[in-house]
Amino acid sequence: MTSTALLTDQYELTMISAALAAGTADRQCVFEVFARRLPDGRRYGVVAGTGRLLDELADFRFGAAELEAVRDLVDEPTAQWLADYRFRGDIDGYSEGELFFPNSPILSVRGGFAEAVVLETLILSVLNHDSAVASAAARMVSAAAGRPVIEMGSRRTHEQAAVAAARAAYLCGVGATSNLEAARTYGVPSAGTAAHSWTLSFTGDDGPDERAAFAAQIARHGVGTTLLVDTYDITAGVRNAIEVAGPELYAVRIDSGDLGVLARQVRQQLDDLGATGTKIVVSGDLDEYAIASLRAEPVDIYGVGTALVTGSGAPTAGMVYKLVEVDGLPVAKRSSQKESLGGAKRAVRAARDTGTVLEEILYRDGEPAPQPRAGENLRPLQIPLIRDGKRVDDVPTLAQSRELLARGLVSLPWEGLGLSHGDPAIGTRYLSRPGA
Amino acid sequence: MTSTALLTDQYELTMISAALAAGTADRQCVFEVFARRLPDGRRYGVVAGTGRLLDELADFRFGAAELEAVRDLVDEPTAQWLADYRFRGDIDGYSEGELFFPNSPILSVRGGFAEAVVLETLILSVLNHDSAVASAAARMVSAAAGRPVIEMGSRRTHEQAAVAAARAAYLCGVGATSNLEAARTYGVPSAGTAAHSWTLSFTGDDGPDERAAFAAQIARHGVGTTLLVDTYDITAGVRNAIEVAGPELYAVRIDSGDLGVLARQVRQQLDDLGATGTKIVVSGDLDEYAIASLRAEPVDIYGVGTALVTGSGAPTAGMVYKLVEVDGLPVAKRSSQKESLGGAKRAVRAARDTGTVLEEILYRDGEPAPQPRAGENLRPLQIPLIRDGKRVDDVPTLAQSRELLARGLVSLPWEGLGLSHGDPAIGTRYLSRPGA
Known part of the structure; x- marks a missing residue:
């Protein structure tokens, strides 16, 4: 201990x-x-x-x-x-x-x-x-509207805070983390394949060799991996990826540039190459607003880092x-x-019987609990x-x-799920003003 | 290990x-x-x-x-x-x-x-x-212009990040921390006396008893302590503090309200009570701008929390x-x-012989180091x-x-020490463009 x-x-x-x-x-x-x-x-x-x-x-x-x-x-x-x-x-x-x-x-x-x-x-x-x-991560998951989100922000925060952040993100529906300690300690699924340094490390006297990097990754990890295609030219990167891995490649990742534009181009290119099932992972300074702005784009998975682990402001x-x-x-x-x-104080949350919450009611501990109105229910919190x-x-x-x-x-x-600035989704009411 | x-x-x-x-x-x-x-x-x-x-x-x-x-x-x-x-x-x-x-x-x-x-x-x-x-803490210490700053933000950040934050703050000239683990691990001087809960805990059937709280604190810690005077009415709090502790009281702390106005009022009141040596500690959501705005006020010590441990934005x-x-x-x-x-890359910083830095010069490792111009010197970084x-x-x-x-x-x-938004204080120049 x-x-x-x-x-x-x-x-x-x-x-x-x-x-x-x-x-x-x-x-x-x-x-x-x-x-x-x-x-x-x-x-x-x-x-x-x-x-x-x-x-x-x-x-x-x-x-x-x-x-x-x-x-x-x-x-x-x-x-x-x-x-x-x-x-x-x-x-x-x-x-x-x-x-x-x-x-x-x-x-x-x-x-x-x-x-x-x-x-x-x-x-x-x-x-x-x-x-x-968690309060930031939940907004990101909402903004992703069902598309998976991966947490990869460990490097942007204190090394132990990173473990806690990965756990909090998972709580909110983030599907996986890059952080191995969070995987060990809390059982959060872990994810991650390769960085730009991987591709760069295949530079030789004849210059960069992206194909060699992709081939080595596929040789070890199979086509169920994600190839990072934006180290050099993205169009060439996607072509290299599919030529090396074939159309069964699991995913490509784009980590820079105008992600919406690039996602559309890459989707088209992948489809043209017959890789219609290959997913597109985007990362690079995404927050809930950037995630939402990509909703209409052919993005399959979001990788989030800085904004998540720092609470997005x-x-x-x-x-x-x-x-x-x-x-x-x-x-x-x-x-x-x-x-x-x-x-x-004690707290209950009032909801319509249809499920939508209406307000939070606080009352002095020891006083009678409030009673629900018709068609509503109260849940102790x-x-x-x-x-x-x-x-x-x-x-x-x-x-x-x-x-x-x-x-x-x-x-x-x-x-209440909107990203725009506004008031709390429900109000908080004191049934009695304690001490009054 | x-x-x-x-x-x-x-x-x-x-x-x-x-x-x-x-x-x-x-x-x-x-x-x-x-x-x-x-x-x-x-x-x-x-x-x-x-x-x-x-x-x-x-x-x-x-x-x-x-x-x-x-x-x-x-x-x-x-x-x-x-x-x-x-x-x-x-x-x-x-x-x-x-x-x-x-x-x-x-x-x-x-x-x-x-x-x-x-x-x-x-x-x-x-x-x-x-x-x-550290990058935020240094600005706060600069803004404090020689007045001591105490770091008390542990509660606003991850519990282990708090220890590292206290260490980073100390590096920047912050004089003490509230965090006991930082004191143990890194030898950072620790500080702290009492919270509002201390004063509130002396509530009895006859109501609040600020004087009893102050008396108990003085009884244990002597007059070399800091009394928190804003739990109830500040003017009454200061009066109670000096009546209980006498004019030798080390300090009073104000944690809320318009700190500039209150510091002036409290200083006047302390002086009127003969407590001319009693210091005024202010705390409560201070950042570098708030610290600077209090420069003309009779504040002796700043307590900083949230803004420091979260890098002030x-x-x-x-x-x-x-x-x-x-x-x-x-x-x-x-x-x-x-x-x-x-x-x-290697890096040197150029400065006038009077001490003022001029620019940072990067050059490719293995190439000859730049030479200083007349009246300037270069320090390897x-x-x-x-x-x-x-x-x-x-x-x-x-x-x-x-x-x-x-x-x-x-x-x-x-x-370069200004708080206003601006460019980096000095430029960074590449002596040679590596790889070019």
Whole structure:
């Protein structure tokens, strides 16, 4: 086990230390994770990272090495408390793959002040990163309108973030990743055949030899591979590809240029060469808008990289971890701009019986749940994740979360899937204003 | 040792497998890392991550677990090759902390095709992430004009990326981080005192009790701490802070609202209360522009988060890893838009003898180095990092890289430090066009 305990901001420990001295460390608290708003113009967000978070929480322990590292920061009682630490409270949350909207209480952590506050940084890091990637990936999958999407952005982000990004993308319906660690750790299907350097490496004294590169790739991997045809001249590349591989070649990839124009030309050329079944993979700085703009073109598979792993303009999901209840009393920050509603909250999503969602309703935990109107139903959004410090048995798997999200996207009003800037697809309503 | 070998794109392995079968795996190659352009409007980039990369390259080995994970992807000769793999070639590069510009050859990897291509993903992940963060952090430190900056963005990015981001920020002159793992692993000074939840946790049946929260913090940490004064009313918060701590209080922090207006009000109030030495820390969605806009205000310390760890609009540095030479022959992709210059390159930076840099000059490796003009000097930019697979002894330390960057920023023409959009601070010139 590699401890995750130092993936934490220093102020969590200084607060714990002061709380132990003041006798307030065990005050029963509820912290909630939520985003005040969606990134500019986005219609929905996707909760991601919960499964990863639960794994990392299990390793959130202060061993000898971690205690040594914080020795100068904490006093003896705090060191002792940290040495004994494991989270013993309860965590509820939206399932991974659930849609979220502004103020959705995505995660609720119940426990003593000290044991709950110390998890703040890790919880936010995981959820902010993974949800940012997922919220972008879901739009890309929507824009692809059924055509497969492959995630190949590892090189554009931190090497460990890349693994998490591949997982989040898979959650959203991306079909495969280039990342081998994501394949090993999370079982995401992996994909990938060759880079431009492959073709260039066949340069000899007589100059470039694209045919030799293609022939060597086919010799090892067979015609079920994808040949990258834009290292030199694309038209020559396609001709070389089919001459070497024959019309049974699985696919060609285009990684640069005006992808729409090129896809049409290449499709025509492939068809003329009898390679009517050979697919066209396009890649190269694709985002959801570029994917959508290619919808009318003969593209079979999209490879996405930078935009996906960096959240397509919104690299963090803007989630915060706020103390909302202390010993049963609602609490909230009152100063300008960042007000929030105190009190632990429950959330349900209202939908027509036909399936289309209408709104999200929050109500104070402990108050009666709202009742559905005729022709509508209410689905509770929070599920138990941890009870008395232990992970519950039936936390949804990644595969289940993938299905949940696919259903969730179908449930949005049609304009909610639009790529254009707009308001959240549904509103969030407080049934009672907690603390009011 | 945790292997880093699977932080790799699948196509590296399919290429190696095909190269082994084709007999081209050992062709002597040079790969170069460079960015075709800087992010929109940026004047310079900062190389970061090199030290981390060298650590991770040492762990790039395929152990039994890694081989098992890729078993279905590779044939027996490839599996054997991977099992024996360690990089045995040479790597040169710009020092960490060096400035870079479009086409600067930041890293040059020499070795057999297979042994060099397999490092592509890891090299790019580390350099793209860390350089993106550093390139933003350097601008923030410049904008702060000597006032200390604290990095507190861990919660806004992937939990491991947060550690690397804290390191990159420190490289750029950021004085401290909230991240405890960065403090442990890289010796970055850590900082942090309390969150809003601390103050809120002192809510009782009689309502909020900010004074009790402040008193408890002072009781444990003394008056050398920072009190967060904007949980409720800021004016009352400042009054409470000084009443509880006395005028010797180290600092107050403001995390929301119009920071400029509030800083002035709080400064006046602190001075009126006799707390003339109490510092003002501001935080809350600060980027380089917000920092600059506060230059005339009585702010003592900036806390930066989201914008820093996400590269302030440019979350990846756009670096690529391109094959430029095969068995001594220059190679380059020729198709549209992504052309680059073949041939291994050397780089020097020309500066006036007064120190101001003038341009970066690239020339083909093996050709005579350019000579300085009168009143100017040329500094070679590449240093050896790995020789015959072994890290050289005198790779600059993080502290040395920090000094290098500080000197580098001073050497820029004055407009190069401007925050406004513009061209790169200096041009990059090819002394000879390699391959021409």
